[in-house]
Each structure stands twice: as structure tokens, then as C-alpha cells.
Amino acid sequence: MRIVLLGAPGAGKGTQCKRIVARYDLLHLSSGDILRQQRTEGTDLGKKAQSYMDSGALVPDEIVVAMMTDAIRKAPDAGFVLDGFPRTVNQAAELDKSLASYHQGIDVVLNLNVDDQVVAERITGRRSCPQCGAVYHIRNMKPKVDEICDNDGTKLIQRPDDSPEVVANRLETYRRQTEAVVDYYKSNRTVYDIDANKNADEVSTLMFEKLEALAKA
Numbered sequence: 001m002r003i004v005l006l007g008a009p010g011a012g013k014g015t016q017c018k019r020i021v022a023r024y025d026l027l028h029l030s031s032g033d034i035l036r037q038q039r040t041e042g043t044d045l046g047k048k049a050q051s052y053m054d055s056g057a058l059v060p061d062e063i064v065v066a067m068m069t070d071a072i073r074k075a076p077d078a079g080f081v082l083d084g085f086p087r088t089v090n091q092a093a094e095l096d097k098s099l100a101s102y103h104q105g106i107d108v109v110l111n112l113n114v115d116d117q118v119v120a121e122r123i124t125g126r127r128s129c130p131q132c133g134a135v136y137h138i139r140n141m142k143p144k145v146d147e148i149c150d151n152d153g154t155k156l157i158q159r160p161d162d163s164p165e166v167v168a169n170r171l172e173t174y175r176r177q178t179e180a181v182v183d184y185y186k187s188n189r190t191v192y193d194i195d196a197n198k199n200a201d202e203v204s205t206l207m208f209e210k211l212e213a214l215a216k217a
């Protein structure tokens with residue numbers, strides 16, 4: 001299965017992708033996680049991406065498309081879930097072109113719909129593990145010990161781009177550049193709109209119902 005998960009910042013894409021890959025044994029490819037990893041390693045790509053990410057703008061298409069199509073080419077036959085990519089209509093078209101060159105395509109798109117005030121509450125309460133990438137929330141998905149990762153005992157951090165000013169820019173960028181990707185896919189793929197204002201288990205149930213129905217069709 002080749003799945004794209006769309007949604008505003010903080011909609012829960014990363015949280016739900018982890019559940020999808022655990023259930024279907026797919027590869028999780030998050031453009032944000034890969035870019036953050038490049039930054040941590042101090043690569044040229046990471047240095048180029050830094051100022052865009054810190055301000056809440058999109059990293060230029062040519063950088064992200066090359067990075068993601070390369071990662072997708074190495075995905076196992078079972079498939080993958082894309083998280084945070086594509087984020088512009090141009091990225092979506094380039095992705096289609098790249099997959100078509102080896103006779104593949106996106107099977108289904110899940111679009112997580114969430115209200116702006118829910119986004120603000122989720123992002124300001126998010127805490128992440130800098131070691132393993134696990135994501136928590138100070139109220140909704142608490143670690144067993146406050147501020148400490150359940151998996152490896154590392155102290156949790158707040159992402160630098162989760163400040164209120166940068167979140168406002170990320171939301172604005174989403175409205176201006178990424179919402180059109182939903183229409184792009186609605187014109188040529190199966191797209192399921194999911195109410196992502198619900199709690200994480202309810203959102204997973206809604207998604208899995210759609211994916212199971214598709215697998216049986």
C-alpha cells in the first residue's frame with residue numbers, strides 16, 4: 001500500500017502514521033523528521049533547510065522532492081506512508097512522475113481535518129524525544145514520567161518551530177500552499193476526509209475502517 005497522509009501542522013500526522021506502519025508493516029517517511037535529522041547531522045541539506053524551517057516557511061521544492069523521491073525509491077515492496085510530503089501541488093506532480101517511472105502510484109490519501117484552536121493546543125503541548133523521535137503531549141499523551149521518554153529515558157524537548165509565532169506562520173503556509181494538494185488528489189485519487197479533532201484512538205479507528213474497506217474492494 002502507498003499512502004499519503006495530509007493535514008495541517010499538529011493535525012496528528014506523525015502520531016497516526018506510526019500506528020498505520022505498525023499495523024500494516026509499511027515504511028514511515030516523514031519529510032519533517034528527515035529534514036530534522038539532516039540538521040542534527042549538520043549536512044549541507046540540513047544547513048540549507050534550517051532558515052526555512054525556523055521561520056515556518058516551506059523548504060524549496062527541488063530540495064525536498066529530490067530528498068523524498070530518493071527515500072521512496074528505497075522503500076520495501078510492502079509500501080510506505082508519506083507524512084508531510086507532498087506539500088505543494090508541484091511536489092505532488094513530481095511525486096506522481098517519479099512513481100510512474102517505475103509503474104507505481106499513490107493508492108490512497110487520508111486527509112486529517114482539524115480546527116485551528118485544536119492545532120494550537122496540540123502543538124503547544126507537544127514534547128518530543130530528541131533521541132528516538134517519540135512524540136508525547138503534556139495532557140493528551142503523557143509519558144510515564146514527566147518530561148522523560150518512555151523508550152530510552154532521554155529528556156523530552158519542545159521543537160524550536162513550535163513557538164506561537166512560528167506556528168502561526170506554519171498554519172498560514174499550510175493554507176496558502178498545501179490545502180491545494182487536497183484538491184489535486186481529489187481530482188485523480190481516492191481521498192478520505194477524516195475528522196481529526198477526535199482523540200487519537202478514535203482517529204485511528206476512522207482511518208483503519210477506510211483502509212480495511214479499500215483493501216477488501
Ligand code: AP5
Pocket residue numbers: 007008009010011012013014015016031032033035052053054056057058059060061064083084085086087088091122123125126127135136137138140141161170196197198199200201203
Ligand atoms: P513537519 O515536521 O512535517 O511539521 P508539520 O506538518 O507542521 O506537522 P507536525 O509535525 O507539527 O504535526 P503532526 O501533524 O505530525 O502532529 P503530531 O502527530 O506531532 O515539518 C516541519 C517543517 O519542515 C515545515 O514547517 C517545513 O519548513 C519543513 N518541511 C517538511 N516537509 C516539507 C515539504 N514537503 N516541503 C517543504 N518543506 C517541508 O501531533 C501533534 C501533538 O498533538 C502531539 O503532541 C501529539 O501527541 C498530539 N496529538 C496527536 N493526535 C492527537 C489527537 N487525536 N488528540 C489529542 N492529541 C493528539
